[in-house]
Amino acid sequence: MKKLLIAAAAALAALGAHAADFPKEKPITIVVPFAAGGPTDKVARDLAQALEKPLGQSVIIDNAAGAGSSIGTAKVARAAPDGYTLLVNHIGMATMPALYRKLPFKIETDFEYLGIINDVPMTLIGKPSLPANNYKELAAWIDANKGKVNLGNAGLGAASHLCGLLFQSALKTEMQTVPYKGTAPAITDLIGGQIDLLCDQTTNTKAQIDGKKVKAFGVTTRKRLTTPGLSDLPTLDEAGLKGFEVTIWHGLYAPKGTPPDVLHKLNNALKAALKDPAFIKREEDLGAVVASDKRIEPAEHKAFVEAEIAKWGPVIKAAGVYAD
Template identity: 75%
Template sequence: MKKTPASAVHLALTLALGLAAATGAHAQDFPAGKPITIVVPFAAGGPTDRVARDLAEAMRKPLDGTSIVIDNAAGAGSTIGNAKVARARPDGYTLLLTHVGMATTPVLYRKLPYDYETDFEYLGMINDVPMTVIGKPQLEAGNFKELREWIAKNPGKTNLGNAGIGSASHLCGLLLQSELKAEMTTVPYKGTAPAIADLLGGQIDLLCDQTTNTTSQIEARKVKAYGVTTLKRLGTPALKDLPTLDESGLKNFQVTIWHGLYAPKGTPAPVLRKLNDALKVALKDPDFIRKEEGLGAVVVADRRVEPAEHRKFVQQEVARFGPVIKAAGVYAD
């Protein structure tokens, strides 16, 4: 067996130590006045985009005033933006902010250009956005119990709208049908706006969507509101009297559309710590909390702000949504 010369081994070790030292020095200097980009895998103006822009503003101060810009890389149910960050240089200057899709795309898509478990560093969870079950104004059912009875008497005739395959409303609708053991006709739309428009017009019967999209309609009494998908009632003025589905008989029914922050795999540990520390500061910022409450969102204040706990939570969500999506036979190419 041919031996490697001692000089070559010494050179290799020197280069490795030099590279490690350079990486460590770079990490200590982070963010070094260079702009940070948060990739949002959805179009500008939507709920996730608004969360990202509010968070960017709140994280600037704990990151020494560093400029944080938003890059909307929309398309293919968030997978384009997710893949963009998975392939980005792991230096902390390119981050991903996305929602529950991090846990549902691995089931919805037969093939992905990234692995949600191995291609990202988890930085922490940001918020929970509750969902509401709303109905067209003409529905006779006055509460969730009556709605449940009405659905049972009309198997297959209830039209349940959603904002498209893989959307928050689609996932909520799948869980609702699964828990009710009810047969409904699913009506997908290209976005929430047309779905709500048809609900108001009576073309569909029901919709389960985020409070960010439904609160104004509920407050104006333009729709029938049947329940909120949290285990506790919400404290917002417009929704504080709306019962939870749990208290209305659908025990332990809980679904929220959460958002999390991620970095490419291999980002140096000191950089990850700085980013996580900045995230924690941002989540306690009164102005950020006020803006999130205005969207109907609840800022996370539990262990899920820790990278390991957020990773564990996402794995639990994959296990939770997976069987429901597979049972429905819904897949995106």
């Protein structure tokens, strides 16, 4: 017993020393559970750059895409809980429990919550040849073409998929959904007229709206955006779709069991990054709003995700959407 106690004390002392030195040992890796070039990847790369100064260490990105973000998320859940492997994921942290019958991790218990990074509004956009020029005309066109309207998305569990589910539910109509392997091919087909509509994050749609390559019908926030190029767009709520609101958020996570001192350092570094003027400017240029509320605290971050799980679960189950 005495030997066991000595060994345990030695292990704790080593862990404390490791936490005190963190993160001098090696670069930190942020796992992004989506392909490079997508909106979550953009956010993660911006954040990685902003984290390097407060951490005093390089931060690199590891794209581990697939299965609606569950592959990359599982990779972090299995990683050593030493603070050197982190996860940036979006609203998928709240929707995976309802979308997948079996997951190799539990959102509520297998991660340490470090804080919300940002909120990203979404925009409802249409192909250039649509006869509608505003939301009222679009609603009438959808009603006149029931069962024929094609609504694209970036794949199961993607932000565009979730927005599409809510959009159909709000209109009390069903559309022909067309899933893609990512946002880029969906937008390419929208511009080309192969699909009619897409609801996606401003980080993906702003350039297309600015270039007038698509028709924009509204934003999914309660208030109009102040972002140049998007400030003239009405909210879908004010345009006639009362109560409609969807915002995609991103958060930072560590594996469960990461030492408290390391978590404290990571949370402080995140708070510093969220105040970095360069980071704020890059996010604002994409139409995103950097978090500054109580959700930047770990406990509030976790409470927020649990509330989002409760919100999205019934919506997804009512739509009968799931993956094995």
